[in-house]
Amino acid sequence: MPGIPTNFVIADLVFDALRKRGAPQASLLDNANNLPYAYLGAIGASWGDFMAARPEIGAKSPNTPYFQAWLPVLKLIAGAAQGSSPASNGVYRDLKQLRDTLNKLGGVIKDKKKFALLGMQDELNQLNGVINALQKEIGGLSSLRNTIGKAIATGAPSVKVSPSNQWQPRDTLHGSHSGRFLQALQEAADASSDGRLKAYALGATVGYAAALCGNPYVNNVVGAPYRNHWWRHRWIETHIDTWVHGYYASGGSSTVQFDNNDIPTPLYTNWPNLCEANLHKRIELPGIDLDSILQSLHDGTASPAVLPQVFLDYWKNAYTKAYGPIAATVTSGIDDMGLQSAYAMTWLVLWLQTSGEVIPCMPPDQSNGPDNCGARPPWVAADGSVVVGGTVTPPPQPAKDTNPSVPEIVSGILLAMLGVVQLMTGYLSGGIADIVAAVALVADGVTDPDWEQLRCYQGWVMVFFYSLTNALHDMLKWSGLSFPYTMELAHDQFARQFGGKIEPTDAALNTARSRRRENGTYPASHWNPPPPPNASNWPNPPTEPVELPAETIYPFDLTWPFHFVDGLQFASTTMPPKQINPLFSLTSVPPAPPAPPLVHDKNEWQARRDRINKANATNEFFGNAVDVSLELLLSTQPAEFLDWDLDGDAGIGFPTWLLPTPGAARSAAIPEPEP
Structure with a gap:
């Protein structure tokens, strides 16, 4: 549909x-x-x-x-009340706080406002707790994928x-x-x-x-x-x-x-x-x-x-x-x-x-590292591991083949994504730890702000933030719950x-x-x-x-x-689009009156109901949705809508139908009676 x-x-x-x-x-x-x-x-x-x-x-x-498939995702976004296991604020609130704080920091750095930077110290310190919460929430993706799959x-x-x-x-x-x-x-x-x-x-x-x-x-x-x-x-x-x-x-x-x-x-x-x-x-x-x-x-x-x-x-x-x-x-x-x-x-x-x-709507090809800041930020080791407070988090194992010709397709993708997501939160922790430390030195009067260094730190943290949210994008896309x-x-x-x-x-x-x-x-x-x-x-x-x-x-x-x-196909740079799927009417043989558009054709509707048990019974289509809509809204035909099967289940343009018993063949279909 x-x-x-x-x-x-x-x-x-x-x-x-x-x-x-x-x-x-x-x-x-x-x-x-x-x-x-x-x-x-x-x-x-x-x-x-x-x-x-x-x-x-x-x-x-x-x-x-x-x-039922959406509910675990929505609960992840909204969080769970106290007394739940685990209780949380929800991914939305934590991601929003993280993004809003980082964007605010970017503006302060761009304008080189020292006192505004010092005024953000408490907000920056709170981000450590936000990332810890995100790590716990995202850790639940392993069970979440099983819940969605079930x-x-x-x-x-x-x-x-x-x-x-x-x-x-x-x-x-x-x-x-x-x-x-x-x-x-x-x-x-x-x-x-x-x-x-x-x-x-x-x-x-x-x-x-x-x-x-x-x-x-x-x-x-x-x-x-x-x-x-x-x-x-x-x-x-x-x-x-x-x-x-x-x-x-x-x-x-x-x-x-x-x-x-x-x-x-x-x-x-x-x-x-x-x-x-x-x-x-x-x-x-x-x-x-x-x-x-x-x-x-x-x-x-x-x-x-x-x-x-x-x-x-x-x-x-x-x-x-x-x-x-x-x-x-x-x-x-x-x-x-x-x-x-x-x-x-x-x-x-x-x-x-x-x-x-x-x-955030940030496709990977639009998420670039900050200019003139080197190939990688200082908290990311050469092998891709993340260094936070002296602790090294190794990079995830290479993702499995994600070609859907192998039976593990989505499960494999989501499993691999867990490692990526955990690494991304590690990147964020490392970057924010360095930002917090740099701001603390400024607050203590040890140094003046190194605006260029802070710009690079903030820029790289935003790159990893978008990498994290794109991992969530991939999870929803491959699950069929959101759009590519x-x-x-x-x-x-x-x-x-x-x-x-x-x-x-x-x-x-x-x-x-x-x-x-x-x-x-x-x-x-x-x-x-x-x-x-x-x-x-x-x-x-x-x-x-x-x-x-x-x-x-x-x-x-x-x-x-x-x-x-709308049935319109591009023609050429010198010609307008051409209509290749117009409103369809069955051909009538004179002296019979012209057949109405198929969507209104009650005689054909009845004929199709009678031949639902015949193989390849019809290949006539209604036309395009825009013209059919306008026909229904503006037609001088009697204002009657026919009971067409909106799922297109049996094939093109069949009336709605029922099976008389569970498991019966479609050839035994009967029309549903009046309520």
């Missing part, structure tokens, strides 16, 4: 088109009070990822499988058996009554005078179209539907999101060209990164407060309530209309507290991934040209471009992970046998994600 960043790109393109056309919806989008609701709607069915996502429940059910290996979407409102909400919203739910949202918004609800319904229409057009593309890259390879989907999704954001932020089809070696101009290294996109601000509502959310995670208490009651009632009523009465228990997450937590955790994850506040840098999308041109290999395995040619697939190769059956500790093989293409009947998943060979986003 496309991730939130891709949905936001599609939403921006749709919103701009509505404004340019002077559409009636444009006034909604120009109201600052409504716009966050439009983007919240554009998240679409993926909002169900965090229903339920309740810090007060912790690792217990009913928290969703996706939130959550990934044991988590999975719901089995498709009736009733769908007993599934996790994420799976219900994608795979059941998708049109009926959107219809309920739209009708309630139309009957209301509240612009926030109207804006949400507008955005939800975009989210519906984004999933409808984007999920088959993602399934193609993955090689299997979300239902069968859920975490490979998540991992691939982060790379597609990075590509889409960078491509459109660089100008999209009007600017970006690819040569015959699939190398873009401008280069990937110059594409904007998601880690500085601040996407959490798109859905930011009055009353949202970072400290309060972190405190709820720290203490294991309920998330703060931010969504207004009118919105909660609107959303729950639409859900009930589409799926039937909500269970009295909290297991579904469809209640006031569940929706409040879902909003808070969605905002928090976007903040963590795209604000640069926890992990755009520079990591590049491939080895020479390996491809002379050896026919696409390396590294996470290059965009492997993770963002669609694949050429022959009939009979989709969908791969359920993921069969290797046993622990090597259960983290989701970057590997599926090797499981095909789940019958086979289907066509994406009818276009070797294309980039623009194909499903």
